[in-house]
Amino acid sequence: MKIIAMIPARYGASRFPGKLMQDLGGKPVIVRTYEAAKATNLFDEVYVVTDSEVIFQEIELNGGKAIMSIKEHDCGSDRIAEAVEDMDVDIVVNVQGDEPFTSKEGLEQVLSVFDGPDADKIDLASLMTEIHDWKEISDPNCVKVIVDKENFALYFSRSPVPYPRDKNASMQYYKHKGIYAFRKQAILDFYRLPMRSLEAVEKIECIRYLEYGKNIKMAISNTQGIEIDTPEDLIRANKVLKEENKVAVNNKYRNFPMVPKVVFGPGCFDQLTSILAPQRKDKAPFIFLVDEVFKNDKELIDRINPRFNDKLLFISSDEEPKTTQVDQVVKDVKAEFTYKPSGIIGIGGGTILDLAKAVAIMLSNKGSAADYQGWDLVKNKAVYHVGVPTISGTGAEVSRTTVLTGPVKKLGINSDFTPFDQVILDPDLTIGVPQNQWFYTGMDCFIHCVESLNGTFLNAFSQSYGEKAYDLCMEIFVENDLTDEDARGKLMMASWHGGMSIAYSQVGVAHAMSYGLSYVLGTKHGIGNCIVFDHLEEFYPKDVILFKKMVKEHGVEIPKDLCKDLDPDQIEIMIDIALSLVPLWENALGDDWETIMTRDRLRALYRRM
Numbered sequence: 248m249k250i251i252a253m254i255p256a257r258y259g260a261s262r263f264p265g266k267l268m269q270d271l272g273g274k275p276v277i278v279r280t281y282e283a284a285k286a287t288n289l290f291d292e293v294y295v296v297t298d299s300e301v302i303f304q305e306i307e308l309n310g311g312k313a314i315m316s317i318k319e320h321d322c323g324s325d326r327i328a329e330a331v332e333d334m335d336v337d338i339v340v341n342v343q344g345d346e347p348f349t350s351k352e353g354l355e356q357v358l359s360v361f362d363g364p365d366a367d368k369i370d371l372a373s374l375m376t377e378i379h380d381w382k383e384i385s386d387p388n389c390v391k392v393i394v395d396k397e398n399f400a401l402y403f404s405r406s407p408v409p410y411p412r413d414k415n416a417s418m419q420y421y422k423h424k425g426i427y428a429f430r431k432q433a434i435l436d437f438y439r440l441p442m443r444s445l446e447a448v449e450k451i452e453c454i455r456y457l458e459y460g461k462n463i464k465m466a467i468s469n470t471q472g473i474e475i476d477t478p479e480d481l482i483r484a485n486k487v488l489k490e491e492n493k494v495a496v497n498n499k500y501r502n503f504p505m506v507p508k509v510v511f512g513p514g515c516f517d518q519l520t521s522i523l524a525p526q527r528k529d530k531a532p533f534i535f536l537v538d539e540v541f542k543n544d545k546e547l548i549d550r551i552n553p554r555f556n557d558k559l560l561f562i563s564s565d566e567e568p569k570t571t572q573v574d575q576v577v578k579d580v581k582a583e584f585t586y587k588p589s590g591i592i593g594i595g596g597g598t599i600l601d602l603a604k605a606v607a608i609m610l611s612n613k614g615s616a617a618d619y620q621g622w623d624l625v626k627n628k629a630v631y632h633v634g635v636p637t638i639s640g641t642g643a644e645v646s647r648t649t650v651l652t653g654p655v656k657k658l659g660i661n662s663d664f665t666p667f668d669q670v671i672l673d674p675d676l677t678i679g680v681p682q683n684q685w686f687y688t689g690m691d692c693f694i695h696c697v698e699s700l701n702g703t704f705l706n707a708f709s710q711s712y713g714e715k716a717y718d719l720c721m722e723i724f725v726e727n728d729l730t731d732e733d734a735r736g737k738l739m740m741a742s743w744h745g746g747m748s749i750a751y752s753q754v755g756v757a758h759a760m761s762y763g764l765s766y767v768l769g770t771k772h773g774i775g776n777c778i779v780f781d782h783l784e785e786f787y788p789k790d791v792i793l794f795k796k797m798v799k800e801h802g803v804e805i806p807k808d809l810c811k812d813l814d815p816d817q818i819e820i821m822i823d824i825a826l827s828l829v830p831l832w833e834n835a836l837g838d839d840w841e842t843i844m845t846r847d848r849l850r851a852l853y854r855r856m
């Protein structure tokens with residue numbers, strides 16, 4: 248049995264014009280309704296059928312299916328009838344466009360009647376809800392329905408039916424909820440049959456079926472939706488949505504996404520073209536964001552193998568990514584291409600990987616990247632994005648965040664849509680990394696492990712990844728007797744595992760302070776962490792000693808005295824930025840962190856760096 252949902256959507260609703268295009272939590276009402284219907288997984292297809300160019304385009308833009316009605320129609324059923332006339336379907340469900348919270352339960356109920364013993368008799372099915380309040384029973388805006396003992400509709404009315412002559416007789420009143428499931432023939436008949444007097448006087452569409460002797464089976468559903476009929480309804484709906492989101496965020500056990508596809512091994516970068524091929528959409532290009540360090544590396548560029556109108560953008564990683572930079576790249580891509588890109592591929596270190604993630608997100612979300620700095624603020628799925636690290640340590644290839652410097656904060660876009668859809672881990676790509684840089688970025692991984700393993704958020708999940716990554720760092724940086732090839736492969740794995748470890752816990756003191764340093768002085772992440780970690784023996788005693796040993800062993804210079812003579816105002820900004828990273832402090836120092844990490848203590852620490 249082929250079952251489809253049809254959402255009739257008229258732009259100019261009489262009571263609240265344009266209501267279907269009003270914003271509901273960042274998306275138009277009609278898009279929310281469409282997504283809710285789709286998310287029930289009850290339908291083979293979901294369509295919006297509309298008279299409006301604007302609604303049509305909005306649905307298509309959001310990856311949905313829309314149909315333009317050809318003729319003028321008086322009602323939703325006519326609009327649907329026209330659309331399904333030539334379709335091969337058995338059951339058509341009419342979902343109201345202004346019911347964005349359409350529940351799966353209600354739709355399931357209305358469809359379930361077609362599995363019942365009297366299914367053959369049913370021309371269409373609809374829903375009813377119990378009502379108890381006399382004010383509602385007598386309200387002409389509320390359509391009542393009365394049924395026989397098998398729940399077939401006898402009549403629909405705006406009057407209170409039945410009339411309660413005997414006030415002591417018990418009676419359950421039902422309100423009609425217009426979620427219809429039609430057999431295809433029933434809706435086509437409706438379209439052809441002229442309106443009769445009962446329908447005309449009550450102004451209730453479904454009476455037409457009764458007048459022509461059709462059987463309407465009613466299912467009972469007591470779930471409450473919110474219809475958007477007035478601007479007040481919209482305000483209420485926005486509130487409900489916010490509450491729902493809050494519940495999702497505050498779940499005790501976070502439901503983290505992971506990178507769904509990853510390929511690993513020396514030389515595996517050659518598979519890039521074949522990995523991308525199935526993701527290519529007609530005229531939509533792939534955009535490659537590549538670290539500028541590879542600009543003259545002809546061999547690597549040949550291996551990227553851009554096709555058709557694909558675009559290579561070489562980007563400097565001298566500075567860490569900024570929200571303004573993300574916005575600019577998105578603007579340029581939108582200006583150059585009519586089609587949304589098939590994908591964004593970041594090839595480089597943490598800087599380029601974060602930029603690629605942010606650009607992919609912002610290509611399908613409105614406004615500026617700065618609007619999404621924080622936890623779970625992203626609304627729409629990102630464009631397909633691929634990460635190819637060319638230096639190991641940050642874990643940016645696996646993480647759920649992109650670290651961005653914005654106008655007022657340095658904070659990642661943390662969301663379920665941030666992680667890459669595909670990662671290519673080719674250790675050979677890291678061959679050219681300069682020694683100091685190799686160390687700084689590698690230490691980012693070491694510090695991730697230390698902060699995760701010593702944090703209060705630690706759990707078996709983060710511990711297992713953190714311990715493995717820590718051990719790998721020991722092999723690479725302390726024992727120091729691996730072949731170059733082994734060391735490259737192992738550092739790539741350490742980076743991945745370190746990233747996984749903090750995904751399920753959090754980083755700590757070094758990261759919080761390093762963000763402050765970076766915001767004010769532009770110090771890059773890896774080196775900034777090293778500068779800070781060098782002074783954190785009070786917090787991580789054993790590991791700071793180990794760190795100093797590694798610094799010596801590898802002959803690396805850690806910059807000193809950056810803050811000694813800094814303007815007091817700048818130190819205060821550093822402190823503000825560091826203190827704003829509440830989850831990091833909670834992980835590092837527990838719930839009482841504010842009494843432990845005072846401004847004075849932070850000031851003294853910064854002055855030593």
Ligand code: NAD
Nearest residue numbers: 540567596597598637638641643646648650679680688772
């Ligand atoms: P990076 O991307 O800034 O690169 C460092 C330097 O190495 C650059 O000069 C770059 O050109 C060079 N380089 C990279 N690959 C090379 C290669 N194969 N050969 C020669 N040179 C090469 O450094 P990074 O330490 O990887 O990344 C730091 C960034 O990552 C920061 O912006 C930080 O905020 C971010 N980060 C993000 C996360 C996350 O989870 N999203 C975690 C940690 C850090």
Ligand code: ZN
Nearest residue numbers: 641691695758
């Ligand atoms: Zn880090």
